[in-house]
Amino acid sequence: MLDRAKNLLQPSHRSGVPPFMVMDVVAAAARLEAQGQRVIHMEVGQPSAPPPAKAIAAARAALDEAALGYTETLGISSLRGRIARAYSEWHGLDLDPARIVVTTGSSAAFILAFLAAFEAGDRVAVPLPGYPPYRHILSALGCEAVGIETTAATRWAIDGETLLAQHRVRQLKGVIVGSPANPSGTMMTASALADLIARAGEAGITVISDEIYHGLDYAFRPECAARFSSDAIVINSFSKYFCMTGWRIGWMVVPPSLLRPVERLQQNLAISVPTLSQIAAEAAFEGREELENVRRGYEENRRLLLEGLPQAGLDTFLPADGAFYLYADVSRFCDDSFAFASLMLQEAGVAVTPGVDFDPQRGRRYLRLCYAGLRADMQEAIERIGHFLR
Numbered sequence: 001m002l003d004r005a006k007n008l009l010q011p012s013h014r015s016g017v018p019p020f021m022v023m024d025v026v027a028a029a030a031r032l033e034a035q036g037q038r039v040i041h042m043e044v045g046q047p048s049a050p051p052p053a054k055a056i057a058a059a060r061a062a063l064d065e066a067a068l069g070y071t072e073t074l075g076i077s078s079l080r081g082r083i084a085r086a087y088s089e090w091h092g093l094d095l096d097p098a099r100i101v102v103t104t105g106s107s108a109a110f111i112l113a114f115l116a117a118f119e120a121g122d123r124v125a126v127p128l129p130g131y132p133p134y135r136h137i138l139s140a141l142g143c144e145a146v147g148i149e150t151t152a153a154t155r156w157a158i159d160g161e162t163l164l165a166q167h168r169v170r171q172l173k174g175v176i177v178g179s180p181a182n183p184s185g186t187m188m189t190a191s192a193l194a195d196l197i198a199r200a201g202e203a204g205i206t207v208i209s210d211e212i213y214h215g216l217d218y219a220f221r222p223e224c225a226a227r228f229s230s231d232a233i234v235i236n237s238f239s240k241y242f243c244m245t246g247w248r249i250g251w252m253v254v255p256p257s258l259l260r261p262v263e264r265l266q267q268n269l270a271i272s273v274p275t276l277s278q279i280a281a282e283a284a285f286e287g288r289e290e291l292e293n294v295r296r297g298y299e300e301n302r303r304l305l306l307e308g309l310p311q312a313g314l315d316t317f318l319p320a321d322g323a324f325y326l327y328a329d330v331s332r333f334c335d336d337s338f339a340f341a342s343l344m345l346q347e348a349g350v351a352v353t354p355g356v357d358f359d360p361q362r363g364r365r366y367l368r369l370c371y372a373g374l375r376a377d378m379q380e381a382i383e384r385i386g387h388f389l390r
């Protein structure tokens with residue numbers, strides 16, 4: 001009887017995705033804090049600022065006034081219209097609101113996009129270093145994530161030539177690009193993105209463009225994949241620029257041929273996206289001034305770190321074009337960034353993320369530092385890191 005129960009409780013192979021190691025750092029930092037130590041948090045990639053006041057006010061009013069039932073599966077139509085209008089404001093693009101699908105964060109958009117565009121067994125190229133859930137969601141859905149190691153020669157992005165070389169070895173069905181990227185903060189130039197999309201299109205490879213860090217750019221303006229092809233799947237979110245991580249709301253721009261499949265999937269997987277979050281998200285577009293202030297804060301933090309960290313001893317980063325990350329090469333100090341991050345936490349009280357989460361091999365030589373926190377904390381982190389490295 002007990003044996004049978006054990007068999008029934010076996011987890012599936014597809015659920016065996018690796019953990020997110022940053023959560024181990026989070027847990028270790030919490031233990032130190034419980035002992036009364038002060039920890040500067042640069043490990044988790046989320047804004048410390050609240051959502052715009054208008055978003056909160058709209059949510060409060062909705063709680064008092066509305067029943068908050070399900071919405072249409074693709075999202076409240078005024079929100080879809082507002083998102084489409086944002087593309088005209090940000091990029092001068094005229095997008096049909098019918099192509100906008102509201103999702104439960106960009107995380108749910110990935111699941112919908114992968115299910116709609118790929119079969120189990122399909123091979124999908126992902127950048128290394130890159131956001132770990134790209135690989136892990138693909139593998140949980142039975143697809144094969146094909147990691148492509150990016151280098152300085154292509155500004156740390158997958159380029160068209162490398163993509164096609166991989167495709168010739170064994171057929172690829174998709175490629176994921178992110179610009180600005182996590183963990184590196186690097187961005188693709190418009191011509192690099194256009195070239196990748198053109199070559200992928202000729203080879204029948206679906207492009208999924210993760211644009212979640214759009215709006216947080218400091219070197220040049222990022223381009224939207226929808227400008228170059230209506231076959232690209234564009235994914236975005238209210239989590240980062242709009243400071244709404246916990247509201248779990250994002251969106252995608254879907255190629256017309258995938259619209260109905262995505263709708264059918266979302267009908268079955270979620271019914272609809274939390275109504276309160278949709279109402280707040282629409283109002284968040286009115287908080288541009290506050291959000292630009294937050295963005296300027298990140299820009300100032302980035303400047304402080306890029307000036308201060310080299311004096312403290314950390315001086316090799318990938319180009320910090322956007323998002324709120326620095327990806328630092330620490331190979332001068334160690335070849336095990338997980339152990340190095342643990343030591344930095346213990347001795348300096350600064351929590352950072354080891355690169356192995358993002359790039360299982362080369363990540364042993366890198367740390368990711370998130371600069372979405374308070375300016376005073378960034379200054380103190382520089383001092384503590386300097387002390388630690390001396």
Ligand SMILES: Cc1ncc(COP(=O)(O)O)c(C=O)c1O
Nearest residue numbers: 105106107131182212237239250
């Ligand atoms: C590159 C990237 N894409 C997607 C996500 C998921 O964000 P969310 O599901 O909150 O929209 C994150 C979160 O950190 C991210 O860094």
